[in-house]
C-alpha cells in the first residue's frame with residue numbers, strides 16, 4: 001500500500017533528522033519545550049498529566065515530569081503490552097518505580113496498579129518522529145497511541161459531558177513537516193509544543209485517509 005510505504009520512508013528520514021541534533025541541542029531544546037509545556041499544564045489547571053519515558057533522541061520530557069511531581073500533580077506513564085498492542089496506564093511518583101520494559105522503554109513494573117479504564121488524564125504528552133500543524137503525527141508504526149484513543153478515550157472531545165483529554169505532541173521544531181500522511185485510525189493532536197512555543201491545532205482543516 002502506497003501510504004504505508006511513504007510512512008515507512010518518512011519514519012526513516014525523520015528518525016535521522018531527530019538523531020542528527022547534537023546532544024547539547026537536544027538538551028537545550030528539550031528544556032525550552034518543557035518550559036512551554038509546564039506553562040500549559042499550569043494554565044490548564046491539569047492535575048493528572050500523562051507523559052512518556054524518553055528513548056533514543058526523543059524530546060526529553062523529564063524536566064516537565066519532575067515539575068509535575070514537585071507541584072503535587074499525578075504523573076501517568078504507560079506500560080507497553082506488545083501481545084495486545086495496548087498501553088496500560090499507571091501513576092508513577094518517582095524514577096525508582098520504573099523498570100526496563102519492551103523496546104528498552106522505562107515503564108512501571110508489572111505489579112504496579114493499573115488505572116481504571118474510566119480515568120482520563122487531563123493532558124497527554126505524546127512523542128513522535130514527525131508532526132504537522134494540523135496535529136498529524138507519525139510514530140514508530142505500532143499504533144499504540146491510536147489504539148489508546150480508540151479504546152480508552154472514545155468520544156474524546158465529543159461532548160459526552162466528561163472532561164476530555166487534551167492531546168499534545170511534544171517535539172523539536174525540526175520534526176515539524178508540512179503534512180504527515182494520515183490514515184483513518186490515526187490520532188490527531190490538539191496542540192503541538194516545541195522549543196519555539198505552543199501551537200493550537202484544533203481549528204485547522206483535517207482530512208485523513
Ligand SMILES: Nc1nc2c(c(=O)[nH]1)N(C=O)[C@@H](CNc1ccc(C(=O)N[C@@H](CCC(=O)O)C(=O)O)cc1)CN2
Pocket residue numbers: 052053054055058078080087103105127128139140141142143144145
Ligand atoms: N518513549 C516512548 N514511549 C512510548 C512510545 C514512544 O514512541 N516513545 N510509544 C509510541 O507508540 C509506545 C511504544 N511504541 C513503540 C513502538 C515501536 C518501537 C520500536 O522501537 N520499533 C522498532 C521496530 C521494531 C519493531 O517494531 O518491533 C523501530 O522503530 O526500530 C518503540 C516503541 C508507548 N511508549
Ligand SMILES: Nc1ncnc2c1ncn2[C@@H]1O[C@H](COP(=O)(O)OP(=O)(O)OP(=O)(O)O)[C@@H](O)[C@H]1O
Pocket residue numbers: 007137138139140141142143144145146147150151185186
Ligand atoms: N484502533 C486501532 N485498532 C487496531 N489497530 C490499529 C488501531 N489504530 C492503529 N492500528 C494499527 O496499528 C498499526 C500502526 O499504525 P500507525 O502507522 O498509524 O502507527 P503510529 O501511530 O505511527 O505508531 P505508534 O503509535 O506506535 O508510535 C497499523 O497497522 C494500524 O492498522
